[in-house]
Amino acid sequence: MSKPLKIGLAGLGTVGASVVRLLDTHATSLSARCGRPLQLVAVTARSRKDRGIKLDGVRWVDDPVKLATDPEIDVFVELMGGEGDPAKAAVEAALKAGKAVVTANKAMLARHGVAQAKAAEASNVQLAFEAAVAGGIPIVKTLRESLVGNEFSRVYGILNGTCNYILTRMELEGLSFGDCLKDAQRLGYAEADPTFDIEGHDTAQKLAILASLAFGVAVDPEAVYVEGISSIAPEDLRAADELGYRVKLLGVAVKTEQGIEQRVHPTMVPKTSAIAQVMGVTNAVAIDVDAAKEIILVGPGAGGMATASSVISDLADIARGTHVPPFGLPSSQLKPSAKLPMQHHEGGYYIRLLAVDKPGTAAAIAHHLAEEDISLESIVQRRPGSHGGDDPKSASASVPVILVTYATNEDAVRRALAAVVAAGVVAGTPQLIRIEKA
Incomplete structure (x- = not known):
């Protein structure tokens, strides 16, 4: 059998621990499907507390950057989060050292993805990020590889489970936005400071990545028009229902005569549409293309195992030797993004x-x-x-x-x-x- 793909993992939170579990549980089938074993050899985390996972024979490394450049690893998996250091420094160190990188870090990619893609291309290694958008939904590979024979006209979807949960509860139970938000925080669906989610910024980062993959523009969250859901009232949801609509927070990237329009805002969609049926914390992405027409992918947008599933998918591609530009085109061919005025x-x-x-x-x-x-x-x-x-x-x-x-x-x-x-x-x-x- 071929030599194993040796993995260094940074971050042992919910997703990181789930990756460890999947690598252990599916070790035999992964080896058969990838043609080589996927071997976790080293990890780093904020602490060495017991997380209920098997780490026998796995080395601990205190510094993420040292792990990223460890000569014993082939691929660095970054699951620490945050757009800046230590995640950014570790990823860039890994790429410079010729290590493939797998990350679920949408914030980092939204701000630094193009530069990191250039670094990956310069070192001839993979930068993979299936888990960065819509958790367990395989949207990155779908846009970048599966639909390569199509021309995209629109990509849109529900990309934030917190907002979809709040709007669902408001509609079905007649709750006010404030009451529903408090309940979502109590249940763990919303952060103590929910601003990033409810004001649309999380969705904007994800949409910027999807727009790059679909339309060949540079990832730039500043090119996205953003509105959140805090202004939505129960009477709007009642009216929408009576008029045959349902309100969703959508991220929409669409090709127009002026350029690529990228926008995040509360949206009324027909109740008969597939996207309107997506309730609770579930995510969905719809893709309009010329050859395959409309494609809709629905699934969990977060959660340890769902997101870990996408991380494992990237690791499997690297183990098999699959090699594509991170954003579908060489970074030098990505067109600049421009924020189109919503007046248009x-x-x-x-x-x-x-x-x-x-x-x-x-x-x-x-x-x-x-x-x-x-x-x-x-x-x-x-x-x-x-x-x-x-x-x-x-x-x-x-x-x-x-x-x-x-x-x-x-x-x-x-x-x-x-x-x-x-x-x-x-x-x-x-x-x-x-x-x-x-």
């Missing part, structure tokens, strides 16, 4: 207003929409207090009105709403949610 975005819009209850209000709203050539697909006027989430005290002052537009551009919608607000015919800030064809 075209599509349908859901608008919720609190219209002042006085003569001329409806005419003023209609006038300002017509001035921007915005056509309405539907208009719904609610009786204040008709749903539990509406404030009956506002009955004498304002009336909830919901508008759904036909396809238009964002600049026109923003101008129209600014004019409506300036006319003094609405109370508060209008709610705006984009509608995505799915």
